[in-house]
Amino acid sequence: AQKITQTQPGMFVQEKEAVTLDCTYDTSDQSYGLFWYKQPSSGEMIFLIYQGSYDEQNATEGRYSLNFQKARKSANLVISASQLGDSAMYFCAMRGMDSSYKLIFGSGTRLLVRP
Amino acid sequence: EPEVTQTPSHQVTQMGQEVILRCVPISNHLYFYWYRQILGQKVEFLVSFYNNEISEKSEIFDDQFSVERPDGSNFTLKIRSTKLEDSAMYFCASTGDRENYQETQYFGPGTRLLVL
Numbered sequence: 001a002q003k004i005t006q007t008q009p010g011m012f013v014q015e016k017e018a019v020t021l022d023c024t025y026d027t028s029d030q031s032y033g034l035f036w037y038k039q040p041s042s043g044e045m046i047f048l049i050y051q052g053s054y055d056e057q058n059a060t061e062g063r064y065s066l067n068f069q070k071a072r073k074s075a076n077l078v079i080s081a082s083q084l085g086d087s088a089m090y091f092c093a094m095r096g097m098d099s100s101y102k103l104i105f106g107s108g109t110r111l112l113v114r115p
Numbered sequence: 116e117p118e119v120t121q122t123p124s125h126q127v128t129q130m131g132q133e134v135i136l137r138c139v140p141i142s143n144h145l146y147f148y149w150y151r152q153i154l155g156q157k158v159e160f161l162v163s164f165y166n167n168e169i170s171e172k173s174e175i176f177d178d179q180f181s182v183e184r185p186d187g188s189n190f191t192l193k194i195r196s197t198k199l200e201d202s203a204m205y206f207c208a209s210t211g212d213r214e215n216y217q218e219t220q221y222f223g224p225g226t227r228l229l230v231l
Contacts, residue, residue: 035219043204045222069119088140095220100163100171101210102148103220107157 002027002096004106011111013082020067021077021109023092029053033097034075035103036066039089048090051075079111087113117141117145119206121224127229131196136226138190139217140208147190148220149182164190165226195231204228 003026013069014018025034036048051059051066059066067076079086089110120139128134140147149161162172164182172180181193190209192202207223 037222042224043227044224045206045208047219047221050219057210093158098171100148100164100165101146102160102171103150103208104160105158 002029002032002094002104004020004094004104006092006109006110008109009107011109013079013086013111013113015084015113016081018078018080019082019111021079021090021092021111023075023077023106025073025075025092025094027073027094027096029096029098032094033065034046034068035093035095036064036075037091037093038086039091039108043087045091049082077114084113084115087111114115117143119207119209119221121205121223123226124224125227125229127231128197129186130230132201134197134228135195136167136192136194136205136207136228137152138192138223139188140209140219141211142188142209144209144211144221146210147184148210149192150206150208150222152204152206152225156206161192163204184226194228197228199230203231 005024032053034051038046049061049064051068063080067079089108091108092106118151126228149222150158152158162176163170204225206225208220210218210220
């Protein structure tokens with residue numbers, strides 16, 4: 001069975017600093033995808049970044065980068081130059097190769113950016 | 116930019132009543148999903164739908180739930196007899212190419228359901 005673990009229920013970061021949100025996963029699939037979504041207080045789920053299991057390079061999207069360590073089964077999200085608008089819940093998710101390619105989510109990390 | 120839309124944004128209903136949550140997936144997508152998020156908890160998979168049939172459902176998706184794609188654009192989730200514990204945010208998601216595991220699932224803004 002697939003599992004995503006986010007061990008940081010809450011994090012603080014000073015504006016303009018970088019922050020790392022942890023995510024570890026467990027799967028027996030050889031091919032899988034790892035995703036990060038942002039959920040602001042308004043509730044919508046915003047896709048941030050994707051990493052494929054066979055991708056050799058770490059994914060980057062603007063201020064977001066994914067520190068992918070396959071042997072350690074970790075896919076940490078790094079947000080550089082934090083902004084006040086980054087305050088939100090962040091969910092790590094995985095999609096394996098089962099029949100529906102559904103997403104399995106972690107419990108989330110609430111990030112608060114301090115001015 | 117194409118987006119997934121959901122209506123209504125909020126729904127309040129009495130226990131035992133039927134509710135229908137509506138979604139319009141991105142137009143060229145083929146795979147559709149419903150997820151649920153109870154307040155303060157993680158997002159949970161309910162059901163996936165492809166080629167006009169359910170491809171997988173979770174243990175949450177019992178006989179009280181059903182999904183339908185009635186007209187080629189809408190994708191609905193029906194709860195026949197709501198229970199208090201059905202109170203949650205319900206997200207619709209769609210993706211274009213299931214075979215390409217790089218394909219992102221795009222989420223709608225959600226419907227917040229409150230059962231009284």
